[in-house]
Amino acid sequence: MSKVKDMSLAKEGIRKIEWVQRHMPVLEHIKKEYEETQPFKGITIGSCLHLEPKTINLGLTLQAGGAEVAMTGCNPLSTHDDAVAGAADLGLNIYGWRDQDDEEYYQTINMVLDHKPDIIIDDGADMIMVLHNERTDVLKHIKGACEETTTGVHRLEAMHKDGALKFPVVAVNDAYTKYLFDSRYGTGQSSFDAIMGTTNMLIAGKSVVVCGYGWCGRGIALRAQGLGANVIVTEIDSIRALEARMDGYRVMKIRDAVKEADLIITVTGNINIIHGDDFKYMKDGCMLCNSGHFNVEINRQDLEAQSTDVREVRESIEMFTMKDGRKIYLLADGRLVNLSAARGQGHPAEIMDMSFAVQALSAKYILNNDLEVGVTKAPDDIDYEVANLKLKAMDIEIDTLSERQKEYMCSWKEGT
Numbered sequence: 001m002s003k004v005k006d007m008s009l010a011k012e013g014i015r016k017i018e019w020v021q022r023h024m025p026v027l028e029h030i031k032k033e034y035e036e037t038q039p040f041k042g043i044t045i046g047s048c049l050h051l052e053p054k055t056i057n058l059g060l061t062l063q064a065g066g067a068e069v070a071m072t073g074c075n076p077l078s079t080h081d082d083a084v085a086g087a088a089d090l091g092l093n094i095y096g097w098r099d100q101d102d103e104e105y106y107q108t109i110n111m112v113l114d115h116k117p118d119i120i121i122d123d124g125a126d127m128i129m130v131l132h133n134e135r136t137d138v139l140k141h142i143k144g145a146c147e148e149t150t151t152g153v154h155r156l157e158a159m160h161k162d163g164a165l166k167f168p169v170v171a172v173n174d175a176y177t178k179y180l181f182d183s184r185y186g187t188g189q190s191s192f193d194a195i196m197g198t199t200n201m202l203i204a205g206k207s208v209v210v211c212g213y214g215w216c217g218r219g220i221a222l223r224a225q226g227l228g229a230n231v232i233v234t235e236i237d238s239i240r241a242l243e244a245r246m247d248g249y250r251v252m253k254i255r256d257a258v259k260e261a262d263l264i265i266t267v268t269g270n271i272n273i274i275h276g277d278d279f280k281y282m283k284d285g286c287m288l289c290n291s292g293h294f295n296v297e298i299n300r301q302d303l304e305a306q307s308t309d310v311r312e313v314r315e316s317i318e319m320f321t322m323k324d325g326r327k328i329y330l331l332a333d334g335r336l337v338n339l340s341a342a343r344g345q346g347h348p349a350e351i352m353d354m355s356f357a358v359q360a361l362s363a364k365y366i367l368n369n370d371l372e373v374g375v376t377k378a379p380d381d382i383d384y385e386v387a388n389l390k391l392k393a394m395d396i397e398i399d400t401l402s403e404r405q406k407e408y409m410c411s412w413k414e415g416t
Protein backbone atom coordinates (compact mmCIF):
# COMPACT_ATOMS: atom_id res chain seq x y z
CA MET A 1 0.00 0.00 0.00
CA SER A 2 1.14 3.55 -0.56
CA LYS A 3 0.08 7.17 -0.54
CA VAL A 4 2.42 9.25 -2.67
CA LYS A 5 2.27 12.45 -4.67
CA ASP A 6 2.81 11.24 -8.23
CA MET A 7 3.51 7.69 -9.43
CA SER A 8 4.67 9.00 -12.82
CA LEU A 9 7.91 10.01 -11.03
CA ALA A 10 8.72 6.36 -10.23
CA LYS A 11 11.16 5.81 -13.12
CA GLU A 12 13.34 8.77 -12.09
CA GLY A 13 13.05 7.70 -8.45
CA ILE A 14 14.31 4.20 -9.25
CA ARG A 15 17.24 5.69 -11.22
CA LYS A 16 18.22 7.68 -8.11
CA ILE A 17 17.80 4.64 -5.84
CA GLU A 18 20.07 2.61 -8.15
CA TRP A 19 22.66 5.38 -8.07
CA VAL A 20 22.95 5.37 -4.28
CA GLN A 21 22.99 1.56 -4.18
CA ARG A 22 26.26 1.72 -6.13
CA HIS A 23 27.71 3.85 -3.32
CA MET A 24 26.42 1.97 -0.27
CA PRO A 25 28.61 -1.16 -0.29
CA VAL A 26 28.20 -2.03 3.39
CA LEU A 27 24.41 -1.97 3.20
CA GLU A 28 24.55 -3.96 -0.07
CA HIS A 29 26.68 -6.60 1.68
CA ILE A 30 24.16 -6.83 4.52
CA LYS A 31 21.31 -6.98 1.97
CA LYS A 32 22.87 -10.05 0.30
CA GLU A 33 23.40 -11.74 3.66
CA TYR A 34 19.81 -10.99 4.71
CA GLU A 35 18.47 -12.38 1.42
CA GLU A 36 20.03 -15.71 2.38
CA THR A 37 19.32 -15.75 6.12
CA GLN A 38 15.85 -14.07 6.16
CA PRO A 39 16.19 -12.69 9.72
CA PHE A 40 12.93 -10.71 9.48
CA LYS A 41 10.63 -13.42 8.10
CA GLY A 42 7.14 -12.73 9.49
CA ILE A 43 8.24 -9.41 11.02
CA THR A 44 6.89 -5.95 10.21
CA ILE A 45 9.22 -2.97 10.44
CA GLY A 46 7.82 0.57 10.50
CA SER A 47 10.12 3.51 9.86
CA CYS A 48 9.94 7.27 10.28
CA LEU A 49 13.05 8.51 8.44
CA HIS A 50 13.79 11.17 5.80
CA LEU A 51 12.24 9.74 2.63
CA GLU A 52 14.90 9.91 -0.06
CA PRO A 53 16.86 7.33 -2.10
CA LYS A 54 19.33 6.21 0.62
CA THR A 55 16.53 5.60 3.11
CA ILE A 56 14.61 3.64 0.47
CA ASN A 57 17.71 1.46 0.12
CA LEU A 58 17.52 0.71 3.85
CA GLY A 59 13.85 -0.23 3.35
CA LEU A 60 14.81 -2.55 0.48
CA THR A 61 17.51 -4.16 2.66
CA LEU A 62 14.99 -4.94 5.41
CA GLN A 63 12.52 -6.20 2.80
CA ALA A 64 15.24 -8.46 1.34
CA GLY A 65 15.59 -9.90 4.85
CA GLY A 66 11.95 -11.00 4.80
CA ALA A 67 10.34 -8.00 6.56
CA GLU A 68 7.12 -6.33 5.60
CA VAL A 69 8.28 -2.71 5.52
CA ALA A 70 6.12 0.39 6.02
CA MET A 71 7.79 3.80 5.75
CA THR A 72 7.00 7.45 6.29
CA GLY A 73 9.02 10.65 6.62
CA CYS A 74 10.36 12.31 9.77
CA ASN A 75 10.24 15.87 8.48
CA PRO A 76 7.41 17.57 6.53
CA LEU A 77 9.83 19.12 4.03
CA SER A 78 12.50 16.47 3.40
CA THR A 79 10.59 13.95 1.25
CA HIS A 80 11.74 13.32 -2.33
CA ASP A 81 8.55 12.57 -4.28
CA ASP A 82 10.36 10.70 -7.04
CA ALA A 83 12.17 8.34 -4.66
CA VAL A 84 8.92 7.67 -2.80
CA ALA A 85 7.13 6.81 -6.06
CA GLY A 86 10.06 4.54 -6.97
CA ALA A 87 9.84 2.82 -3.58
CA ALA A 88 6.10 2.20 -4.03
CA ASP A 89 6.85 0.72 -7.46
CA LEU A 90 9.43 -1.58 -5.85
CA GLY A 91 6.84 -2.93 -3.43
CA LEU A 92 7.47 -0.99 -0.22
CA ASN A 93 4.50 0.29 1.77
CA ILE A 94 5.23 4.01 1.77
CA TYR A 95 3.29 7.07 2.82
CA GLY A 96 4.54 10.61 2.32
CA TRP A 97 5.06 13.60 0.08
CA ARG A 98 7.07 16.81 0.21
CA ASP A 99 5.55 19.83 1.98
CA GLN A 100 3.09 18.13 4.30
CA ASP A 101 1.19 20.18 6.85
CA ASP A 102 1.27 19.02 10.47
CA GLU A 103 -1.99 17.08 10.13
CA GLU A 104 -0.76 15.18 7.06
CA TYR A 105 2.58 14.50 8.75
CA TYR A 106 0.91 12.78 11.70
CA GLN A 107 -1.64 11.07 9.42
CA THR A 108 1.14 9.29 7.53
CA ILE A 109 2.85 8.27 10.80
CA ASN A 110 -0.47 6.68 11.77
CA MET A 111 -0.68 4.89 8.40
CA VAL A 112 2.61 3.15 9.18
CA LEU A 113 1.39 2.26 12.67
CA ASP A 114 -1.73 0.72 11.10
CA HIS A 115 0.63 -2.03 9.84
CA LYS A 116 1.17 -2.98 13.52
CA PRO A 117 4.97 -3.04 13.33
CA ASP A 118 7.12 -5.26 15.54
CA ILE A 119 10.10 -2.94 15.22
CA ILE A 120 10.25 0.84 14.78
CA ILE A 121 13.07 2.81 13.18
CA ASP A 122 12.64 6.45 14.16
CA ASP A 123 14.49 9.71 13.54
CA GLY A 124 13.70 12.36 16.14
CA ALA A 125 11.28 10.10 18.09
CA ASP A 126 8.02 11.49 16.66
CA MET A 127 6.68 8.02 15.77
CA ILE A 128 7.57 6.68 19.22
CA MET A 129 5.76 9.65 20.81
CA VAL A 130 2.62 8.96 18.75
CA LEU A 131 2.81 5.28 19.77
CA HIS A 132 2.93 6.15 23.47
CA ASN A 133 0.45 9.02 23.43
CA GLU A 134 -2.20 8.01 20.88
CA ARG A 135 -1.63 4.56 19.45
CA THR A 136 -1.34 2.49 22.60
CA ASP A 137 -3.29 -0.19 20.66
CA VAL A 138 -0.06 -0.88 18.71
CA LEU A 139 2.27 -0.86 21.74
CA LYS A 140 1.76 -4.56 22.53
CA HIS A 141 3.25 -5.56 19.14
CA ILE A 142 6.48 -3.61 19.60
CA LYS A 143 9.64 -5.57 20.37
CA GLY A 144 11.84 -2.51 20.27
CA ALA A 145 12.95 0.54 18.33
CA CYS A 146 16.08 2.08 16.83
CA GLU A 147 16.66 5.85 17.05
CA GLU A 148 18.73 7.64 14.40
CA THR A 149 19.56 11.05 15.83
CA THR A 150 20.97 12.86 18.88
CA THR A 151 17.84 14.76 19.89
CA GLY A 152 15.69 11.65 19.42
CA VAL A 153 17.97 9.80 21.84
CA HIS A 154 17.76 12.70 24.32
CA ARG A 155 13.95 12.71 24.13
CA LEU A 156 13.78 8.95 24.70
CA GLU A 157 16.25 9.07 27.60
CA ALA A 158 14.09 11.77 29.20
CA MET A 159 11.03 9.61 28.61
CA HIS A 160 12.70 6.61 30.25
CA LYS A 161 13.79 8.74 33.21
CA ASP A 162 10.14 9.67 33.72
CA GLY A 163 9.18 5.97 33.61
CA ALA A 164 7.13 6.57 30.44
CA LEU A 165 9.07 4.47 27.88
CA LYS A 166 7.44 1.09 27.26
CA PHE A 167 10.02 -0.83 25.17
CA PRO A 168 13.77 -1.12 24.54
CA VAL A 169 15.44 1.40 22.24
CA VAL A 170 18.81 1.05 20.54
CA ALA A 171 20.51 4.44 20.22
CA VAL A 172 21.90 4.01 16.71
CA ASN A 173 23.06 7.63 16.86
CA ASP A 174 25.50 6.74 19.63
CA ALA A 175 27.41 4.19 17.53
CA TYR A 176 30.88 5.46 16.56
CA THR A 177 30.22 4.52 12.94
CA LYS A 178 27.21 6.85 13.07
CA TYR A 179 28.08 10.05 14.87
CA LEU A 180 31.78 10.30 14.03
CA PHE A 181 30.99 10.25 10.32
CA ASP A 182 27.29 11.06 9.75
CA SER A 183 26.89 13.83 12.33
CA ARG A 184 30.35 15.28 11.68
CA TYR A 185 31.36 14.86 8.02
CA GLY A 186 27.84 14.20 6.73
CA THR A 187 26.32 17.32 8.27
CA GLY A 188 29.44 19.33 7.41
CA GLN A 189 29.24 18.52 3.71
CA SER A 190 25.48 18.31 3.19
CA SER A 191 24.74 21.58 5.00
CA PHE A 192 27.09 23.56 2.76
CA ASP A 193 25.94 21.63 -0.29
CA ALA A 194 22.38 22.80 0.48
CA ILE A 195 23.30 26.36 1.56
CA MET A 196 25.40 26.99 -1.54
CA GLY A 197 22.93 25.29 -3.88
CA THR A 198 20.04 27.28 -2.41
CA THR A 199 21.73 30.70 -2.33
CA ASN A 200 24.41 30.49 -5.05
CA MET A 201 26.49 32.65 -2.67
CA LEU A 202 30.20 32.67 -1.86
CA ILE A 203 31.40 31.39 1.53
CA ALA A 204 35.03 32.56 1.29
CA GLY A 205 35.62 35.74 3.26
CA LYS A 206 32.29 35.56 5.07
CA SER A 207 31.82 35.48 8.84
CA VAL A 208 30.09 32.18 9.52
CA VAL A 209 28.69 31.63 13.02
CA VAL A 210 28.25 28.02 14.11
CA CYS A 211 26.00 27.62 17.17
CA GLY A 212 26.89 24.44 19.04
CA TYR A 213 30.22 22.64 18.85
CA GLY A 214 29.05 19.05 19.10
CA TRP A 215 29.60 16.48 16.37
CA CYS A 216 27.56 18.42 13.83
CA GLY A 217 29.09 21.76 14.82
CA ARG A 218 32.63 20.40 14.50
CA GLY A 219 31.88 19.16 10.97
CA ILE A 220 30.25 22.39 9.88
CA ALA A 221 33.02 24.58 11.33
CA LEU A 222 35.66 22.47 9.60
CA ARG A 223 33.97 22.73 6.21
CA ALA A 224 33.30 26.47 6.67
CA GLN A 225 37.00 27.00 7.41
CA GLY A 226 37.95 24.91 4.39
CA LEU A 227 35.74 27.09 2.21
CA GLY A 228 37.60 30.19 3.43
CA ALA A 229 35.16 31.52 6.00
CA ASN A 230 36.03 33.37 9.17
CA VAL A 231 34.45 30.95 11.66
CA ILE A 232 32.93 31.95 15.00
CA VAL A 233 31.58 29.33 17.42
CA THR A 234 29.04 29.82 20.21
CA GLU A 235 28.66 27.27 23.03
CA ILE A 236 27.27 26.83 26.52
CA ASP A 237 29.69 24.04 27.47
CA SER A 238 33.08 25.35 28.61
CA ILE A 239 35.04 22.27 27.49
CA ARG A 240 33.57 22.34 23.99
CA ALA A 241 34.14 26.10 23.82
CA LEU A 242 37.82 25.53 24.68
CA GLU A 243 38.07 22.80 22.08
CA ALA A 244 36.62 25.13 19.44
CA ARG A 245 39.13 27.84 20.40
CA MET A 246 42.07 25.44 20.16
CA ASP A 247 40.75 24.08 16.86
CA GLY A 248 41.38 27.61 15.64
CA TYR A 249 38.00 29.35 15.75
CA ARG A 250 36.87 32.47 17.55
CA VAL A 251 34.44 31.77 20.40
CA MET A 252 32.00 34.33 21.76
CA LYS A 253 28.52 34.85 23.15
CA ILE A 254 25.66 34.67 20.67
CA ARG A 255 24.77 38.34 21.19
CA ASP A 256 28.28 39.38 20.07
CA ALA A 257 28.44 36.78 17.30
CA VAL A 258 25.18 37.87 15.60
CA LYS A 259 26.64 41.37 15.13
CA GLU A 260 29.44 39.99 12.93
CA ALA A 261 27.56 37.23 11.14
CA ASP A 262 27.01 36.95 7.40
CA LEU A 263 25.69 33.41 7.84
CA ILE A 264 24.48 31.68 11.03
CA ILE A 265 24.03 27.90 11.25
CA THR A 266 22.46 26.42 14.38
CA VAL A 267 23.28 22.82 15.36
CA THR A 268 22.53 22.58 19.07
CA GLY A 269 19.38 20.43 19.28
CA ASN A 270 18.10 23.18 21.57
CA ILE A 271 15.36 25.78 21.39
CA ASN A 272 15.56 29.59 20.89
CA ILE A 273 19.24 29.73 19.94
CA ILE A 274 18.46 32.82 17.84
CA HIS A 275 15.51 34.72 19.23
CA GLY A 276 14.14 38.00 20.61
CA ASP A 277 16.54 40.91 20.38
CA ASP A 278 19.21 38.83 18.58
CA PHE A 279 17.58 39.88 15.28
CA LYS A 280 18.00 43.58 16.15
CA TYR A 281 21.79 43.31 16.12
CA MET A 282 22.16 41.49 12.79
CA LYS A 283 23.76 43.09 9.75
CA ASP A 284 21.74 43.82 6.65
CA GLY A 285 21.73 40.67 4.52
CA CYS A 286 22.45 38.20 7.32
CA MET A 287 21.44 34.64 6.43
CA LEU A 288 20.03 32.19 8.94
CA CYS A 289 19.67 28.44 8.78
CA ASN A 290 19.39 25.43 11.04
CA SER A 291 20.96 22.02 10.62
CA GLY A 292 20.13 20.76 14.10
CA HIS A 293 16.60 19.85 15.06
CA PHE A 294 13.02 20.50 13.92
CA ASN A 295 12.27 24.22 13.39
CA VAL A 296 12.81 25.40 16.94
CA GLU A 297 16.43 26.60 17.02
CA ILE A 298 15.66 29.86 15.20
CA ASN A 299 12.56 31.55 16.56
CA ARG A 300 10.65 32.42 13.41
CA GLN A 301 7.75 34.02 15.31
CA ASP A 302 10.12 36.56 16.94
CA LEU A 303 11.67 37.34 13.55
CA GLU A 304 8.27 37.78 11.95
CA ALA A 305 7.08 40.04 14.80
CA GLN A 306 10.00 42.41 14.12
CA SER A 307 9.53 42.57 10.36
CA THR A 308 7.20 44.54 8.09
CA ASP A 309 7.23 42.16 5.14
CA VAL A 310 8.04 38.49 4.50
CA ARG A 311 8.34 37.02 1.03
CA GLU A 312 9.97 34.08 -0.73
CA VAL A 313 12.66 35.63 -2.90
CA ARG A 314 14.12 32.38 -4.23
CA GLU A 315 13.20 28.75 -3.67
CA SER A 316 13.68 27.93 0.05
CA ILE A 317 14.77 31.52 0.87
CA GLU A 318 12.44 33.89 2.73
CA MET A 319 13.37 37.55 3.03
CA PHE A 320 12.26 39.37 6.18
CA THR A 321 12.27 43.18 5.87
CA MET A 322 12.90 44.63 9.33
CA LYS A 323 11.29 47.84 10.59
CA ASP A 324 14.57 49.74 10.01
CA GLY A 325 14.83 48.43 6.44
CA ARG A 326 17.45 45.68 6.99
CA LYS A 327 16.87 42.41 5.19
CA ILE A 328 17.34 39.10 6.98
CA TYR A 329 17.11 35.81 5.10
CA LEU A 330 15.81 32.52 6.51
CA LEU A 331 16.54 29.28 4.62
CA ALA A 332 14.17 26.29 4.46
CA ASP A 333 11.73 27.69 7.04
CA GLY A 334 14.34 27.13 9.76
CA ARG A 335 14.09 23.34 9.33
CA LEU A 336 17.18 21.21 8.67
CA VAL A 337 18.70 23.00 5.71
CA ASN A 338 20.58 19.94 4.43
CA LEU A 339 17.36 17.97 4.06
CA SER A 340 14.49 20.47 3.94
CA ALA A 341 15.77 22.99 1.40
CA ALA A 342 14.47 22.12 -2.07
CA ARG A 343 18.13 21.65 -3.08
CA GLY A 344 18.94 19.62 0.06
CA GLN A 345 19.95 16.06 -0.69
CA GLY A 346 20.92 14.96 2.80
CA HIS A 347 24.20 13.28 3.61
CA PRO A 348 26.33 11.61 0.94
CA ALA A 349 25.47 7.98 0.15
CA GLU A 350 28.86 6.73 1.46
CA ILE A 351 28.00 8.23 4.85
CA MET A 352 24.43 6.94 5.11
CA ASP A 353 25.88 3.56 4.10
CA MET A 354 27.33 3.29 7.61
CA SER A 355 24.42 4.84 9.55
CA PHE A 356 21.89 2.61 7.81
CA ALA A 357 24.11 -0.47 8.14
CA VAL A 358 24.00 0.16 11.91
CA GLN A 359 20.20 0.47 11.62
CA ALA A 360 19.84 -2.79 9.68
CA LEU A 361 22.07 -4.69 12.13
CA SER A 362 20.44 -3.10 15.19
CA ALA A 363 16.96 -4.15 14.03
CA LYS A 364 18.21 -7.77 13.94
CA TYR A 365 19.89 -7.28 17.35
CA ILE A 366 16.52 -6.26 18.85
CA LEU A 367 14.88 -9.39 17.45
CA ASN A 368 17.59 -11.77 18.65
CA ASN A 369 18.06 -10.39 22.15
CA ASP A 370 15.68 -9.97 25.00
CA LEU A 371 16.55 -6.34 25.72
CA GLU A 372 15.36 -4.50 28.79
CA VAL A 373 13.14 -1.43 28.54
CA GLY A 374 15.42 1.60 28.28
CA VAL A 375 17.84 3.23 25.87
CA THR A 376 21.08 1.37 25.06
CA LYS A 377 23.94 2.15 22.70
CA ALA A 378 24.26 -0.10 19.66
CA PRO A 379 26.75 -2.81 20.73
CA ASP A 380 30.45 -2.52 19.83
CA ASP A 381 30.23 -5.72 17.75
CA ILE A 382 27.91 -3.93 15.35
CA ASP A 383 30.17 -0.87 15.25
CA TYR A 384 33.25 -2.97 14.42
CA GLU A 385 31.38 -5.07 11.86
CA VAL A 386 30.34 -1.89 10.04
CA ALA A 387 33.81 -0.34 10.31
CA ASN A 388 35.50 -3.50 9.01
CA LEU A 389 33.09 -3.84 6.08
CA LYS A 390 33.57 -0.15 5.23
CA LEU A 391 37.37 -0.42 5.29
CA LYS A 392 37.16 -3.51 3.07
CA ALA A 393 34.89 -1.69 0.62
CA MET A 394 37.41 1.18 0.59
CA ASP A 395 40.24 -1.28 -0.05
CA ILE A 396 42.07 -0.22 3.11
CA GLU A 397 44.01 -2.75 5.18
CA ILE A 398 45.09 -2.12 8.75
CA ASP A 399 47.52 -3.83 11.13
CA THR A 400 46.70 -6.32 13.87
CA LEU A 401 48.35 -6.70 17.26
CA SER A 402 51.17 -9.28 17.53
CA GLU A 403 51.03 -11.75 20.45
CA ARG A 404 53.91 -9.84 22.08
CA GLN A 405 52.03 -6.54 21.73
CA LYS A 406 48.84 -8.05 23.18
CA GLU A 407 50.79 -9.36 26.15
CA TYR A 408 52.50 -5.97 26.68
CA MET A 409 49.20 -4.07 26.53
CA CYS A 410 47.78 -6.29 29.28
CA SER A 411 50.80 -6.28 31.58
CA TRP A 412 51.72 -3.93 34.40
CA LYS A 413 55.11 -5.34 35.36
CA GLU A 414 57.29 -3.99 32.54
CA GLY A 415 58.51 -0.44 33.29
CA THR A 416 61.32 1.81 31.99
Ligand SMILES: NC(=O)c1ccc[n+]([C@@H]2O[C@H](COP(=O)([O-])OP(=O)(O)OC[C@H]3O[C@@H](n4cnc5c(N)ncnc54)[C@H](O)[C@@H]3O)[C@@H](O)[C@H]2O)c1
Nearest residue numbers: 149150151212214215216235236237268269270291292293
Ligand atom coordinates in the same frame (compact mmCIF):
# COMPACT_ATOMS: atom_id res chain seq x y z
N1 LIG B 1 21.22 17.95 9.89
C1 LIG B 1 21.50 16.67 10.08
O1 LIG B 1 21.53 15.88 9.14
C2 LIG B 1 21.84 16.20 11.45
C3 LIG B 1 22.74 15.12 11.59
C4 LIG B 1 23.01 14.67 12.89
C5 LIG B 1 22.42 15.28 13.98
N2 LIG B 1 21.54 16.31 13.78
C6 LIG B 1 20.92 17.03 14.91
O2 LIG B 1 21.78 18.14 15.20
C7 LIG B 1 21.72 18.49 16.58
C8 LIG B 1 23.13 18.46 17.18
O3 LIG B 1 23.60 17.13 17.16
P1 LIG B 1 25.03 16.75 17.76
O4 LIG B 1 25.17 15.28 17.59
O5 LIG B 1 26.06 17.67 17.24
O6 LIG B 1 24.75 17.05 19.30
P2 LIG B 1 25.81 17.35 20.46
O7 LIG B 1 25.08 17.13 21.72
O8 LIG B 1 27.08 16.61 20.19
O9 LIG B 1 26.13 18.90 20.27
C9 LIG B 1 25.24 19.93 20.56
C10 LIG B 1 26.06 21.08 21.13
O10 LIG B 1 25.23 22.22 21.25
C11 LIG B 1 25.60 22.89 22.46
N3 LIG B 1 24.50 23.76 22.88
C12 LIG B 1 23.34 23.44 23.53
N4 LIG B 1 22.63 24.55 23.79
C13 LIG B 1 23.34 25.59 23.27
C14 LIG B 1 23.14 27.00 23.22
N5 LIG B 1 22.07 27.58 23.77
N6 LIG B 1 24.09 27.76 22.59
C15 LIG B 1 25.19 27.20 22.06
N7 LIG B 1 25.44 25.88 22.09
C16 LIG B 1 24.53 25.09 22.68
C17 LIG B 1 25.90 21.75 23.43
O11 LIG B 1 26.69 22.20 24.51
C18 LIG B 1 26.62 20.76 22.54
O12 LIG B 1 28.02 20.95 22.54
C19 LIG B 1 20.77 17.47 17.19
O13 LIG B 1 19.49 18.02 17.24
C20 LIG B 1 20.80 16.31 16.23
O14 LIG B 1 19.64 15.52 16.33
C21 LIG B 1 21.27 16.79 12.55
Ligand SMILES: N[C@@H](CCSC[C@H]1O[C@@H](n2cnc3c(=O)[nH]cnc32)[C@H](O)[C@@H]1O)C(=O)O
Nearest residue numbers: 050074075123124148149293294345346347
Ligand atom coordinates in the same frame (compact mmCIF):
# COMPACT_ATOMS: atom_id res chain seq x y z
N1 LIG C 1 13.57 14.33 12.21
C1 LIG C 1 14.09 15.50 12.90
C2 LIG C 1 15.38 15.18 13.58
C3 LIG C 1 16.71 15.52 12.93
S1 LIG C 1 17.13 14.56 11.53
C4 LIG C 1 18.83 14.34 11.62
C5 LIG C 1 19.19 12.97 11.13
O1 LIG C 1 18.99 12.88 9.71
C6 LIG C 1 19.81 11.86 9.21
N2 LIG C 1 20.11 12.14 7.80
C7 LIG C 1 20.97 13.05 7.30
N3 LIG C 1 21.00 12.98 5.97
C8 LIG C 1 20.15 11.98 5.62
C9 LIG C 1 19.78 11.44 4.38
O2 LIG C 1 20.22 11.84 3.29
N4 LIG C 1 18.88 10.42 4.42
C10 LIG C 1 18.34 9.94 5.58
N5 LIG C 1 18.68 10.44 6.78
C11 LIG C 1 19.58 11.45 6.78
C12 LIG C 1 21.06 11.88 10.07
O3 LIG C 1 21.47 10.55 10.33
C13 LIG C 1 20.66 12.65 11.32
O4 LIG C 1 20.90 11.95 12.49
C14 LIG C 1 14.08 16.69 11.97
O5 LIG C 1 13.92 16.51 10.76
O6 LIG C 1 14.18 17.83 12.44
